[in-house]
Amino acid sequence: MKQLTILSGKGGTGKTTITASLAVLAKNAVIADCDVDAPDLHMLLHPKAIKTQEFKGAKLAVIDESECTKCGLCREKCRFDAITEDFKIDPISCEGCGVCTITCPVNAITLVERISGHAYVSKTKYGLMAHAMLSPGEANSGKLVTLVRQNARILAEKEHSDIIIIDGPPGIGCPVIASVTGIDAGLLVTEPTMSGIHDLERALQLLRHFNVSPFVCVNVYDINEDNAEKIVRFCKENDIEIVGKIPFNPIVTEAMVNGKPTVEYAPESDVAEEIEKLWEKILSALKHGSG
Amino acid sequence: MILSIASGKGGTGKTTVAVNMALSLKDVQLLDCDVEEPNVHLLLHPNINEEKSVYVSTPQVDEELCDHCGKCGEFCQYNAILVSSEKVLVFLELCHSCGGCVIVCPGKAISEEQHRIGTLKCGSTGDLEVVYGELDVGEPMAVPVIREVKRRIESDKTVILDSPPGTSCPVIETVKGSDFCVLVTEPTPFGLHDLRITVQVLEDMEIPFGVVVNRAGLGDKKVYEYCEEKNIPILLEIPYRRKIAELYSKGIPFSSEMPEWKEKFQTLFDEARKLAGK
Numbered sequence: 200m201k202q203l204t205i206l207s208g209k210g211g212t213g214k215t216t217i218t219a220s221l222a223v224l225a226k227n228a229v230i231a232d233c234d235v236d237a238p239d240l241h242m243l244l245h246p247k248a249i250k251t252q253e254f255k256g257a258k259l260a261v262i263d264e265s266e267c268t269k270c271g272l273c274r275e276k277c278r279f280d281a282i283t284e285d286f287k288i289d290p291i292s293c294e295g296c297g298v299c300t301i302t303c304p305v306n307a308i309t310l311v312e313r314i315s316g317h318a319y320v321s322k323t324k325y326g327l328m329a330h331a332m333l334s335p336g337e338a339n340s341g342k343l344v345t346l347v348r349q350n351a352r353i354l355a356e357k358e359h360s361d362i363i364i365i366d367g368p369p370g371i372g373c374p375v376i377a378s379v380t381g382i383d384a385g386l387l388v389t390e391p392t393m394s395g396i397h398d399l400e401r402a403l404q405l406l407r408h409f410n411v412s413p414f415v416c417v418n419v420y421d422i423n424e425d426n427a428e429k430i431v432r433f434c435k436e437n438d439i440e441i442v443g444k445i446p447f448n449p450i451v452t453e454a455m456v457n458g459k460p461t462v463e464y465a466p467e468s469d470v471a472e473e474i475e476k477l478w479e480k481i482l483s484a485l486k487h488g489s490g
Numbered sequence: 491m492i493l494s495i496a497s498g499k500g501g502t503g504k505t506t507v508a509v510n511m512a513l514s515l516k517d518v519q520l521l522d523c524d525v526e527e528p529n530v531h532l533l534l535h536p537n538i539n540e541e542k543s544v545y546v547s548t549p550q551v552d553e554e555l556c557d558h559c560g561k562c563g564e565f566c567q568y569n570a571i572l573v574s575s576e577k578v579l580v581f582l583e584l585c586h587s588c589g590g591c592v593i594v595c596p597g598k599a600i601s602e603e604q605h606r607i608g609t610l611k612c613g614s615t616g617d618l619e620v621v622y623g624e625l626d627v628g629e630p631m632a633v634p635v636i637r638e639v640k641r642r643i644e645s646d647k648t649v650i651l652d653s654p655p656g657t658s659c660p661v662i663e664t665v666k667g668s669d670f671c672v673l674v675t676e677p678t679p680f681g682l683h684d685l686r687i688t689v690q691v692l693e694d695m696e697i698p699f700g701v702v703v704n705r706a707g708l709g710d711k712k713v714y715e716y717c718e719e720k721n722i723p724i725l726l727e728i729p730y731r732r733k734i735a736e737l738y739s740k741g742i743p744f745s746s747e748m749p750e751w752k753e754k755f756q757t758l759f760d761e762a763r764k765l766a767g768k
Contacts, residue, residue, distance in 0.1 A: 207500075208526075208527050209500065209501060209527055209529070210499065210500010210501040210502075210527075210655040211499060211500040211501010211502060211655075212500075212501060215680065234656075236656045236657045236658040236687075237498050237499055237500075237655065237656050237657055237683075237684040237687060239499070239679075239680040239683060239684065242679050242680065242683060257567070258567060276589070276593070278587065278588055278589060279588075291662055291666065291694075291695060292666075294586055294588065295567055296567055296568075296586060296588030296590055297565065297567055297588075297590060298588050298589060298590045298593065301565070301590065301593060301594060302593070310567075333657070333658055335657050335687050335688075335690040335691045335694065336657060336658070336661075336662050336690075336691040336694055336695070337658060338658060338659040338662075339658075339659075340656075340658045340659075341630065368656065369500040369501075369526075369527070369654075369655050369656070370524075370526035370527055370632070370654060370655070370656075370660075371526045371527065371625065371627060372526045372625060372629075372630055372631070372632040372660065373630035373631065373632075374658075375526075376583075376628075376630050390739075391739055392738055392739040392740075392741075393529075393532045393533070393739070393740065393741035394505070394527075394529040394532055394738075394741075395739075397527070397529065397532055398527040398529070401526075401527060401627055404627040404628075405627050405628065408627055408628040409628075422732075422735050422736060422739050423736060423739035423740065426739055426740075449708065452678055452708050452709050455678055455679055455680060455709075456678065456679060456709055456710045458679065
């Protein structure tokens with residue numbers, strides 16, 4: 200069983216649009232949405248949850264006001280400025296480390312669990328899907344990503360799936376790292392803008408750091424063909440396979456508005472054709488041992 | 491006045507709004523808090539006059555003094571320390587630098603060392619001051635770098651903070667303490683979905699906000715219906731124009747080629763200031 204993560208560094212380059220189309224094209228795949236703080240894939244794949252799990256992320260400190268002597272030791276030791284001047288816990292700043300609980304001389308502070316989100320196992324018409332929703336503003340998205348990936352792996356093993364297709368979050372920080380550890384290959388979706396190129400380079404460094412082999416896809420390449428050419432050249436020099444060059448086409452947004460993956464909504468479009476070719480190339484590379 | 495620019499969904503135009511607004515105003519500090527993928531400097535090419543490493547404190551265990559009692563491992567909420575009968579393993583990538591292990595160790599075997607996680611860069615483009623952070627590739631924790639960037643805030647100036655995408659800790663760290671937040675969205679189902687989540691975060695944090703609709707004309711009308719229903723002011727619409735997209739692709743802030751937009755960004759700022767009660 201192989202694992203492929205769709206990434207980009209920069210947000211809004213088309214990760215989810217492409218992942219949804221791959222979910223349609225892939226036979227015998229499990230889909231995982233690892234963008235847990237702003238998940239969008241469900242709007243195209245329409246999963247029906249068959250299992251829901253509570254996710255307990257960081258704990259939260261609670262002060263028992265009747266015990267508190269307002270000595271100030273907890274405020275002094277808290278490195279997250281989570282205790283206000285009138286000795287209340289600011290739940291947004293509290294990282295649940297517990298330092299206040301051991302510094303309080305009268306044991307007035309305890310840590311309590313809080314539900315930071317939910318993980319789901321769902322059915323879609325394209326196959327099984329693992330996904331999640333972090334509660335707005337909660338921390339620990341990396342841990343929730345790990346739970347989604349665990350769920351996906353269990354599903355894939357049970358169903359004898361060939362591949363897990365993972366929609367990754369933007370950036371290169373903790374939830375992205377949790378989305379790429381131990382995968383076979385990463386598909387980097389970029390756009391021919393200065394930001395797209397810059398962020399692609401950092402995302403490529405991240406994959407190298409974790410020993411993951413990369414594929415690159417240039418989305419909306421015709422917005423700036425000179426920059427698209429630069430990306431192609433850069434990838435050639437670094438021995439990275441370009442698996443697709445997708446043109447700008449408003450049909451992609453239209454498909455999204457209609458809640459459908461592009462290859463299903465507009466199978467005859469140039470975009471669909473290009474995504475199909477991209478998928479063939481990735482499949483054949485994975486079969487021949489890339490990753 | 492501290493104004494942050496956020497969105498939920500990535501690629502909606504946060505940096506475009508932040509940069510063009512900064513270029514349309516006077517006496518501004520622009521801080522790029524997207525330390526995972528900072529892009530402000532690609533549009534502004536600031537002259538960098540200060541560069542320094544960002545460190546976090548992480549535990550170092552003196553095996554001579556350690557009797558493997560395991561108290562540090564039990565205490566650590568992030569599973570960053572694993573104590574076996576022979577050895578103590580520290581997983582730096584899980585450590586939140588709370589300092590708790592140092593406090594609980596009865597044998598004073600744990601001290602803290604500085605671990606580099608990124609870079610802070612400060613400079614300027616003309617009279618616009620630019621500060622940004624860069625998380626080292628492979629490091630998971632963006633928040634301490636964001637804190638370092640925000641430490642450069644000079645509150646007597648107009649401060650614009652460019653936030654990372656999403657709605658979790660790096661976004662919270664960025665918008666915390668803002669007088670106003672501009673939410674940049676696009677009129678698509680993804681744009682609306684992620685806008686809704688971000689609105690919830692800002693309501694919880696009691697930060698006043700308004701919306702900028704970018705790429706207006708694409709997609710559908712649902713973002714407008716949502717804003718009307720929730721009484722959220724739409725402060726500006728930027729139409730979808732190939733020219734704007736092309737200028738962005740070349741790294742050119744579009745208001746410098748389309749100067750009529752400078753005034754619109756000034757009005758956007760004035761509106762925001764009014765709504766913030768400043």
